[in-house]
Amino acid sequence: MKIFLYAFLSSVLLCCNSTSKSTGGEKTNLDYAETITAQDLKNHLYTYASDEMEGRMTGTPGQKKAAEYLRDFYKKEGIKAAKEDGDYFQNIPANFFAGRNNPKASENVVAYIKGSEKPDELIVISAHLDHVGVDADGNVFNGADDDGSGTVALLEMAQAFQQAVKDGNGPKRSILFLHVTGEEIGLFGSRYYVENPIFPLENTVCDLNIDMIGRIDPDKASNPEYLYLIGSNKLSQELQDVSTEVNDKYTNLELDYKYDDPNDPNRFYYRSDHYNFAKNNIPIIFYFNGVHADYHKITDTPDKIEYDLMAKRAKLIFLTAWELANREKRITADKA
Template sequence: MRKLTLLLIASCLIVACSSSKNKENKEANPVDYAKTITANELKDMLYTYASDDYEGRKTGEPGQKKAIEFIKEHYIANKIPSPIAEGDYFQEIPESFFNGHANAASENVLAYIKGSEKPDEIIVISAHLDHIGVNTNGEINNGADDDGSGTVAVLEIAEAFKTAADNGHGPKRSILFLHVTGEEIGLYGSKYYTDVDPIFPLENTVADLNIDMIGRVDSKHENNPNYLYLIGSDKLSKELHDLSEAVNKQYINMTFDYTYNAINDPNRFYYRSDHYNFAKNNIPVIFYFNGTHADYHKPTDTPDKIEYELLETRTRLIFYTAWELANREERIKLD
């Protein structure tokens, strides 16, 4: 009887070990983690981030300092570390760097998840944390879409990747979550990162996915809100463009509008957001954008006007694209 009991115990242990091993070896399904990106969480964060308390988040001013603390606390709460030093999430930028466009020093905010297999290769997901402050009439420009929407999207994407990592499905490549300051006054935060103090070598940076205004619908797409403008995806790497298209078809199937990607685009949006400082260094980029609207750079760009279900869908799309970039066998190549 004792022998039979021991055999049963041994058998159970083998089955348990086998089950545990199978669980570990089971390929991760990004859909499981994309589901953690929700309209409700995006909304909760944005109603704080684009509130009057943040005074329009003008570079170097008190409201912008509140903004960086908000971002930092999110990463601390989710146990996502900084690549700078333990507990130090701020990349300090001196006032002199802003060439008179800011009245004080300012900060980029950085967090990252280290890659499990190719930690030296970096995927950057970026958004600018600043806005234009208070107008001459004393009205606060809350910047809910520009770029509160991108900021909270990056935070939710980071949380999704952290959940995956905690479940043993961390990305093969490292992912840098980069919140840059000074965009509205001349792309200064991203320029400081790329030109002065790249925390990770630029030659090891695989791509930058830049998110700047993804919470609204422009007049062109009022009858088809399931869209997104993509800019720059084919400028440096056709492989990135093809990957982006394939990911969209597999998971979301929204309409990609490449109007502003045209070489002769009079708006020159390719040169007007933070991805450009990566692109000029031969790093492939995608700029995600919903187009301008009547509230652009006005006090009326408020969180109640954001399409939160659409923001959820667009954020999940960017997460899927980052997931593919981080986990494919070979890094995407420059043309």
């Protein structure tokens, strides 16, 4: 009898659930992921990696212009500055760039969406805004893949989260959109951030760092639907498990961990901004398409980017951030 009643009740519940789903029109994480489009990424990147930005060398007028482009985007979207004074720039004094020839002041660009239920817990999504400038003959290094791709992916993700906020579906935990400067000259912007964090590092759940997601490694030509993930289980198995589940459920990219091999001579784990978070025992994932013939050359231009693939990779990262921000339990550094 008890069993019968339970079965009866669950069938009623199932019925009502599915009814409300089909008529309610409630938007889901996938609806927001769909707002990240190849065309939007392309539009941003053709400006962000244009000659006008003069290769975005740290501290130069071109880099400042790039920082302003990011700030203006967040302002227009109604996404707030991370700092309480409303300034989107985290200013870094010239003397922080020690060991550099003729060091110049620069800035990180930092925007923020406050969590609706656990605002003190913070998910960081990062990409570096700078590149390597101009060569002696005046040729511009556009850095479309490095790291224009990560930068504009961050903009599209921020816009997707902000749409969710507008619909009353904003993330439970807070999200920090962190555009760091000075990466190419020694990971300075991310180091400055962790030494001068805007939010306490102990409340920082993880950093999802994106550095080059718009191209295809020649080794992967036969299966371009891949992405290298680096360091994803180094401090937290839970983080890698979440990442894998999200990919299996929604994006089905081949997640390639070959650069996690401790004997890999490239040592990529130590070579981008996530490392400054990892040093502070904050779990990280570094998303990377691998190197290619145009890496750090003047030929890293926006016409060579695979925009559909880049959109798919950006969706994976967005949906991973969504899960990390909304799941019941905060992931922990279970291996730290």
